[in-house]
Amino acid sequence: MDEPLYPLLRLSRLRMGTDGEGVTTLAAGAGCPLSCRWCINAELLRRAKPEPVTAAQLFERVRIDDLYFRATGGGVCFGGGESLLHAAFLRRFRTLCPPEWRLWAETSLAVSAEQVQIAAEAVDSFIVDCKDMDAEIYRRYTGGDGERMQANLRLLLEAVGPERIRVRVPRIPEYNSAEDQARSAARLRAMGFVNIELFDYVIR
Numbered sequence: 564m565d566e567p568l569y570p571l572l573r574l575s576r577l578r579m580g581t582d583g584e585g586v587t588t589l590a591a592g593a594g595c596p597l598s599c600r601w602c603i604n605a606e607l608l609r610r611a612k613p614e615p616v617t618a619a620q621l622f623e624r625v626r627i628d629d630l631y632f633r634a635t636g637g638g639v640c641f642g643g644g645e646s647l648l649h650a651a652f653l654r655r656f657r658t659l660c661p662p663e664w665r666l667w668a669e670t671s672l673a674v675s676a677e678q679v680q681i682a683a684e685a686v687d688s689f690i691v692d693c694k695d696m697d698a699e700i701y702r703r704y705t706g707g708d709g710e711r712m713q714a715n716l717r718l719l720l721e722a723v724g725p726e727r728i729r730v731r732v733p734r735i736p737e738y739n740s741a742e743d744q745a746r747s748a749a750r751l752r753a754m755g756f757v758n759i760e761l762f763d764y765v766i767r
């Protein structure tokens with residue numbers, strides 16, 4: 564089988580409280596199937612040149628913070644971009660890093676069911692930006708398929724349970740209202756999610 568590669572855009576070390584718990588290194592990767600109107604990474608995703616790395620190469624780069632990861636319950640967060648596009652890479656990376664390291668994935672779940680299943684076995688915790696649970700609002704804002712995102716939410720919940728998932732529900736200027744946001748949160752609670760974060764996109 565071919566060695567999976569990760570299209571690395573940048574590494575950001577020694578982060579606290581932004582991606583996961585403890586000290587984390589963010590490994591931002593290229594590629595996203597959505598076209599969100601207010602994407603904060605649009606410039607980076609469009610212009611930056613990714614560096615394809617193997618799991619062993621990435622491991623060599625991030626292990627410098629091994630002691631911090633172990634001491635604080637931290638590890639590596641994969642973001643971007645859509646991290647679950649690289650589910651096979653995540654699975655390979657998991658086999659290389661110490662079991663004490665925690666792995667996080669930031670995702671919109673705009674991927675195949677198979678990619679969700681592979682990631683569920685490799686990643687400790689997920690940070691899901693669900694945009695909006697109304698399929699029409701979702702389509703207008705992202706250009707993607709809200710039904711598929713919701714099917715993947717159910718799949719992930721079933722695979723890893725609610726404690727390992729944080730669902731972020733944004734209030735999106737020009738696309739949804741505070742009532743829409745509250746409706747999305749209520750639907751997520753009814754599905755069984757317990758870690759739900761409401762926040763506002765800030766457009767500059």
Ligand code: SF4
Nearest residue numbers: 595597599602644671
């Ligand atoms: S899912 Fe995230 S990275 Fe992809 S277009 Fe939307 S905001 Fe940008």
